[in-house]
Amino acid sequence: MNTQCSAIVAEASGGPEVLSLREVTIPEAGPGEVLFKVAAAGVNFIETYQRSGVYPATFPFTPGTEAAGTVVAVGDGVTDFSVGDQVATAEGRGTYAQYAIVEAHKALHVPAAIPLDIAAALPLQGMSAHYLMNSSYHVEPGQTVLLHAGAGGVGLLLTQMLKEREARVITTVSTDEKEELSRVAGADDVLRYEDFAQAVQELTCGDGVDVVFDGVGKDTFDGSLASLRTRGTLVLFGGASGQVPPFDLQRLNSGGSLSIIRPKLGDYLLNVKERRWRASEVFNAVAEGNLTARIGARFPLSKAGAAHTALESRSTTGKVILEP
Numbered sequence: 001m002n003t004q005c006s007a008i009v010a011e012a013s014g015g016p017e018v019l020s021l022r023e024v025t026i027p028e029a030g031p032g033e034v035l036f037k038v039a040a041a042g043v044n045f046i047e048t049y050q051r052s053g054v055y056p057a058t059f060p061f062t063p064g065t066e067a068a069g070t071v072v073a074v075g076d077g078v079t080d081f082s083v084g085d086q087v088a089t090a091e092g093r094g095t096y097a098q099y100a101i102v103e104a105h106k107a108l109h110v111p112a113a114i115p116l117d118i119a120a121a122l123p124l125q126g127m128s129a130h131y132l133m134n135s136s137y138h139v140e141p142g143q144t145v146l147l148h149a150g151a152g153g154v155g156l157l158l159t160q161m162l163k164e165r166e167a168r169v170i171t172t173v174s175t176d177e178k179e180e181l182s183r184v185a186g187a188d189d190v191l192r193y194e195d196f197a198q199a200v201q202e203l204t205c206g207d208g209v210d211v212v213f214d215g216v217g218k219d220t221f222d223g224s225l226a227s228l229r230t231r232g233t234l235v236l237f238g239g240a241s242g243q244v245p246p247f248d249l250q251r252l253n254s255g256g257s258l259s260i261i262r263p264k265l266g267d268y269l270l271n272v273k274e275r276r277w278r279a280s281e282v283f284n285a286v287a288e289g290n291l292t293a294r295i296g297a298r299f300p301l302s303k304a305g306a307a308h309t310a311l312e313s314r315s316t317t318g319k320v321i322l323e324p
């Protein structure tokens with residue numbers, strides 16, 4: 001096998017221009033690891049935070065944790081994956097590349113019914129949607145939910161899963177195109193961000209919603225709190241518009257005994273059993289036609305910087321993938 005492959009390298013923190021295509025040595029599968037040929041890699045907001053320095057990273061590095069592809073080698077001690085298997089992960093290493101490594105216990109078997117580009121679109125946002133509505137807050141049938149960025153990657157998946165749960169779903173979006181996508185995904189009411197908290201109060205006859213899922217962060221935080229019913233919960237899971245600054249806990253008291261949780265996916269994939277439970281529910285829903293993953297944009301590997309620009313400029317819908 002050729003020992004070289006193409007990979008994206010982030011040389012230093014900065015804008016999307018710091019991502020460049022390089023020839024690198026194909027990594028070797030160490031004990032307990034799987035080497036796979038990447039068919040498609042998922043692009044996620046966290047990689048923009050790492051590239052720009054919002055989250056810590058050691059440079060130079062190859063970004064990316066999410067991908068799907070075909071196993072080409074397994075390390076010592078790997079028993080549940082073989083060469084030729086189709087594999088996906090949200091927790092690989094350096095997936096913006098033609099070849100990537102994942103520890104076997106973090107690898108997921110891809111059902112034969114799911115094409116690899118769709119499989120690459122599911123692990124991170126799909127398992128996130130799953131833990132958000134099942135574990136960080138358990139949504140019950142009949143509850144009312146506010147979900148920001150309803151046409152985004154997490155947004156479209158979570159909307160469908162919430163409707164399957166028989167929740168009432170109110171979303172926010174920024175454009176007509178995104179509104180249409182959010183409605184097709186099942187949203188009952190689709191709002192624009194301007195004065196959304198007031199619109200939520202009107203839609204709920206002044207009660208407010210049971211839970212807000214907020215991945216937008218800085219720009220929506222205050223309105224999200226103002227949208228909650230007494231004893232409601234804000235699940236703050238991201239900061240697409242910027243991170244929320246330090247905040248006075250007393251506001252939870254005056255707002256009506258509110259709760260806030262600031263979860264991250266890794267803490268909801270604590271072991272193989274939990275990871276495979278979430279992944280199998282997501283993959284099975286797709287295989288059975290009950291959940292649709294929308295790939296809104298595809299970029300060749302060499303255009304990883306353009307993929308980051310698209311994500312950060314909020315021009316994307318659904319999933320963004322890189323195809324080596």
Ligand code: NDP
Pocket residue numbers: 044045046124125128149150151152153154155172173174175178215216219237238239240241242263264265266311312313314315316317318
């Ligand atoms: P999206 O596909 O939802 O893209 C982000 C969307 O946020 C945009 O399309 C845009 O939709 C909206 N947005 C609002 N304001 C801004 C802004 N100023 N700049 C950019 N976007 C903005 O991304 P993901 O589904 O991948 O992720 C959503 C959020 O969830 C991110 O913050 C991400 O970091 C976080 N996340 C957190 C996880 C966790 O476990 N904690 C796991 C997965 C994701 P619109 O134009 O409609 O407003």
